[in-house]
Structure formats: structure tokens, C-alpha cells
Amino acid sequence: MAGRITAVSIVDAIAADLRSRIFSGELGSGHTLTETDVASSYEVARPTAKASIEKLVAEGLLDRGTHKTARVVELGPDSVRDIYLARAYLESEVLRRLARTRDVPEAAVQANRDIAALQTGAPLDVIEPDMRFHTSLIDAVGNERISRMYRSLVGEVRLCMVRIQSLHLLDTALIQAEHQKILELIEAGRGDAAAELLDEHLGRARERLVAAMGGIAGPEAGARSELLPE
Amino acid sequence: MAGRITAVSIVDAIAADLRSRIFSGELGSGHTLTETDVASSYEVARPTAKASIEKLVAEGLLDRGTHKTARVVELGPDSVRDIYLARAYLESEVLRRLARTRDVPEAAVQANRDIAALQTGAPLDVIEPDMRFHTSLIDAVGNERISRMYRSLVGEVRLCMVRIQSLHLLDTALIQAEHQKILELIEAGRGDAAAELLDEHLGRARERLVAAMGGIAGPEAGARSELLPE
DNA sequence: CGCCCTTCGATTGTCTAACAAGTACACATG
DNA sequence: CATGTGTACTTGTTAGACAATCGAAGGGCG
Numbered sequence: 001m002a003g004r005i006t007a008v009s010i011v012d013a014i015a016a017d018l019r020s021r022i023f024s025g026e027l028g029s030g031h032t033l034t035e036t037d038v039a040s041s042y043e044v045a046r047p048t049a050k051a052s053i054e055k056l057v058a059e060g061l062l063d064r065g066t067h068k069t070a071r072v073v074e075l076g077p078d079s080v081r082d083i084y085l086a087r088a089y090l091e092s093e094v095l096r097r098l099a100r101t102r103d104v105p106e107a108a109v110q111a112n113r114d115i116a117a118l119q120t121g122a123p124l125d126v127i128e129p130d131m132r133f134h135t136s137l138i139d140a141v142g143n144e145r146i147s148r149m150y151r152s153l154v155g156e157v158r159l160c161m162v163r164i165q166s167l168h169l170l171d172t173a174l175i176q177a178e179h180q181k182i183l184e185l186i187e188a189g190r191g192d193a194a195a196e197l198l199d200e201h202l203g204r205a206r207e208r209l210v211a212a213m214g215g216i217a218g219p220e221a222g223a224r225s226e227l228l229p230e
Numbered sequence: 231m232a233g234r235i236t237a238v239s240i241v242d243a244i245a246a247d248l249r250s251r252i253f254s255g256e257l258g259s260g261h262t263l264t265e266t267d268v269a270s271s272y273e274v275a276r277p278t279a280k281a282s283i284e285k286l287v288a289e290g291l292l293d294r295g296t297h298k299t300a301r302v303v304e305l306g307p308d309s310v311r312d313i314y315l316a317r318a319y320l321e322s323e324v325l326r327r328l329a330r331t332r333d334v335p336e337a338a339v340q341a342n343r344d345i346a347a348l349q350t351g352a353p354l355d356v357i358e359p360d361m362r363f364h365t366s367l368i369d370a371v372g373n374e375r376i377s378r379m380y381r382s383l384v385g386e387v388r389l390c391m392v393r394i395q396s397l398h399l400l401d402t403a404l405i406q407a408e409h410q411k412i413l414e415l416i417e418a419g420r421g422d423a424a425a426e427l428l429d430e431h432l433g434r435a436r437e438r439l440v441a442a443m444g445g446i447a448g449p450e451a452g453a454r455s456e457l458l459p460e
Numbered sequence: 461c462g463c464c465c466t467t468c469g470a471t472t473g474t475c476t477a478a479c480a481a482g483t484a485c486a487c488a489t490g
Numbered sequence: 491c492a493t494g495t496g497t498a499c500t501t502g503t504t505a506g507a508c509a510a511t512c513g514a515a516g517g518g519c520g
Contacts, residue, residue: 011474082374296472
């Protein structure tokens with residue numbers, strides 16, 4: 001298998017590019033995306049741009065009402081709590097299940113090694129391997145629905161992350177150590193303990209996000225900063 | 231609030247109609263839906279029909295690859311296990327949470343009353359209040375993400391149901407009694423017991439579905455019956 | 461006679477152009 | 491100041507068209 005080729009449609013390609021631009025922070029919360037703008041900037045027809053936008057709306061990354069311009073969703077503290085609670089629901093059950101068969105997924109081990117390796121560099125770099133750690137745990141149970149649901153949450157989590165410029169809030173070493181401990185608990189068959197530690201792990205991250213969002217910027221900060229360049 | 235007015239777009243209206251036709255069994259598993267067919271039968275333009283189809287694909291009710299006609303998804307025993315496991319993950323955590331505050335949602339009580347009331351009539355009639363019972367429990371925690379995820383599962387559950395013509399497999403009285411017991415356990419604050427009973431409740435339903443699907447018809451039965459009218 | 465290749469119909473992906481309908485904001489009016 | 495009007499911008503929907511692709515039918519060849 002020599003690097004599986006994938007012919008993505010134009011709609012998918014544009015959606016993917018917009019998504020990565022949202023995750024990179026280039027398109028911040030509240031940023032508006034009109035169909036014509038997207039169409040002209042990618043040099044495609046408006047229906048194509050429209051379809052891309054609707055794809056991201058379905059993913060929960062964009063928000064829009066009928067006859068209104070789409071905009072990058074603005075997540076408030078309440079949304080963060082919802083998202084992290086949903087994560088905890090899914091992931092703690094997954095940990096219990098993995099512990100029952102003492103199945104430590106290799107991909108998760110590798111992801112955590114990657115986190116340990118990058119202790120220098122930009123703080124944003126920890127996001128990708130961190131997400132990969134958690135998703136590989138989820139994927140390990142081989143339940144397509146659960147993986148799909150978790151992935152939609154991951155998208156929103158990343159949206160939270162870019163809202164917080166000051167990502168030095170995240171203690172890379174602590175994250176890595178807790179991941180390691182979770183893996184060890186799975187291997188020891190102690191599912192309940194693993195789930196409990198995960199709850200702490202996610203709970204701490206959530207509270208830091210909420211505190212940072214509440215203290216530094218309200219949910220409408222993105223829209224406000226959008227007014228300046230005009 | 232006098233009956234909130236909602237102006238649905240044509241795309242949404244068609245998607246809703248197709249969805250109900252799928253749930254009613256009129257469009258069985260494997261049934262093909264070409265864009266032109268949908269467009270002409272609803273007398274709309276093809277792009278409109280296309281958008282409706284893509285909406286249902288995103289919901290997981292239809293399945294299609296690039297350049298291939300959409301068809302109603304065919305769920306095998308493995309999918310049923312995945313779906314019911316995912317349901318159990320979400321719902322058991324929700325029960326624990328509701329029990330913590332001893333919060334018995336009125337909507338769930340009403341739904342179970344409705345089940346008790348219809349002990350006569352067609353076996354399909356139990357599906358709607360049964361689903362309503364479970365979704366009102368989920369909605370009671372007020373977490374938009376979890377509600378959204380559960381709703382996508384409910385769609386697939388209903389898809390399972392219509393595959394099983396012989397719904398007399400379902401014992402209405404038993405369902406109603408177990409629901410009642412779950413509500414009582416929530417009120418008593420015994421979350422773990424409620425979650426355990428729910429696991430049994432869902433597990434039994436799942437095993438009956440799997441047995442019925444495996445014994446009566448394989449995953450490709452829908453496609454086979456599709457050949458006959460030709 | 462069976463298999464491979466070509467061809468063709470059907471279907472989807474995408475585009476252009478256009479009109480209808482709705483929203484938002486500025487403006488004028490009372 | 492509140493209200494209504496109007497205009498510009500944006501989206502919803504349609505029509506028709508062409509290219510690309512898939513699936514199957516048919517013909518040529520071993």
C-alpha cells in the first residue's frame with residue numbers, strides 16, 4: 001500500500017482548509033464567513049462554498065441561522081463545561097472497558113512519547129499529540145459511533161484552545177505524567193482508578209479553560225476584536 | 231409562548247419527510263435514493279434534493295460514496311452492538327448524575343404513562359414513547375452536546391427497529407415496568423443501581439434485535455429484496 | 461464457450477446566471 | 491425618541507449545462 005491516494009471533492013478540500021484555519025486561530029471566534037467571500041477567495045462557485053460552510057456548520061465549528069452569515073462559533077464557559085463533561089462520560093467508560101482486557105493501545109503510548117519529546121518549542125504543539133492520545137484511547141474500543149461522537153467533541157475542544165492565547169497555562173510535564181499513569185492503570189486492570197484519574201485530568205483542564213476565558217475575555221471578545229480592522 | 235412559529239427551508243422539509251418515511255419503513259434498508267428521483271418526486275431542483283440527501287447522510291441515516299447513489303443504511307448485528315453500547319455509555323452516566331440530585335424529569339414520567347396507556351394497538355406504537363422516555367432523561371441534564379449525540383444514536387436505533395417486522399418481540403409491560411423502576415431508583419438517589427438496571431434493559435433489547443436480525447435476515451436482505459421489483 | 465475490453469447510459473460533481481426573499485442598518489418622518 | 495421606510499447585502503432556490511465517473515451491457519478475441 002503505497003500511501004493511499006484520496007481524491008477529495010472540492011467541497012471537502014475547502015472545508016478541510018477552513019477547518020485548519022479555524023484551528024490555527026487565523027479565523028477567530030466570531031469571524032464571519034459569507035458564501036461569496038469563501039467562493040471568491042477559493043475561486044469556486046457560490047454553491048460549492050455554500051456546501052463547505054454547511055459542512056462545518058454540521059460539525060459544530062460554524063454557526064448560522066437562516067439568511068444569516070455564518071460565523072465561527074463563540075464558546076462560553078458553559079459550553080466548555082458541557083464539552084468536557086461529555087468527554088468525561090465517553091472516555092471514562094472507555095477506560096473501564098480497556099482496563100477489563102488490559103489493552104493498552106500502542107498509538108496512545110506513542111502519542112504520549114511524542115508529548116514527552118517536545119518539552120521545548122511552542123505551547124501550541126502539545127495540542128496535537130494530546131488530542132491524539134485521547135482519540136487513540138477512544139478508537140481502541142473499535143466502536144465507530146463512539147469514535148465519531150468523540151471526534152465532534154475534539155473539534156470543539158480545539159476551538160476552546162485557540163481562544164486561549166496564553167497556553168503556557170498547560171503544564172506539559174504534568175499532562176504527560178498523568179497520561180502515563182492512566183496507561184499504567186489500564187495495564188493493571190484498574191479501570192475505576194483510571195476513570196477517576198481521567199476525571200481529575202479533564203476537570204483540571206476544564207477549570208483552567210473556564211477561568212482563563214472568564215477572567216481574560218468574555219464570549220463576545222472575538223466579535224469585538226473583529227470590529228477593529230474595519 | 232403561543233406555539234413558536236418555525237419557517238423551515240425546503241431542504242429541511244424534504245429531509246424531514248424522507249426521515250419519517252425511512253422510520254416508517256416505507257423506505258427500507260438498502261433502498262436507493264437518486265438525486266433526480268428525489269428532485270422530481272418533490273418537484274424541486276436537483277441541488278435542493280442533493281442538499282436534503284447530504285443532510286441525511288450526515289445524520290447517518292443514508293450512506294453513500296462519491297459518485298454513487300445514496301441508499302438507506304443497512305445495519306448489521308455489529309452495528310447494533312455498537313449503537314446500544316454507545317447508548318449505554320451515555321445514558322448510564324446520565325442516570326448517575328440525575329440520581330445525585332434525585333431529579334426525576336416530568337417528561338420521562340409522562341412518556342412512561344403513555345407507554346402504559348397503549349397496551350393495545352399496533353406494536354410499532356411503543357417505539358415513539360419509548361424513545362421519548364430515554365431522550366427526556368438525557369435532555370434533563372441540560373447538556374446540549376450529549377443531547378445531540380444521543381439524538382444521532384436514536385435515529386439509528388429507529389432504523390434497527392423498522393428492520394424487525396416482528397416487533398411483538400417487545401414486551402410492552404416489561405419495558406414499562408423497568409422504566410418505572412429506573413425512575414424510582416433515581417428518586418431514591420441510587421444512581422449505580424439505576425445504571426445497572428439500564429444496562430440490563432438495553433442489553434436485553436439489544437440481544438433480541440441481534441438475534442432477530444441474525445436469524446431472520448442478514449445485513450444484505452434489504453438489497454436482495456430490492457432486486458425483485460425489477 | 462468464456463474472458464477481457466470497449467462503449468454507453470445513468471448518476472453525480474461542479475459551474476454559470478439569475479431571481480426571490482430575507483436581514484440589517486441607515487435614513488427620514490411623525 | 492419611537493416608528494416606519496428603503497436600500498444594500500446576503501442567502502435560498504431554481505434552471506440548465508458540461509465534465510467526470512461508475513455500472514452494466516455488448517462485442518472481439520483466445
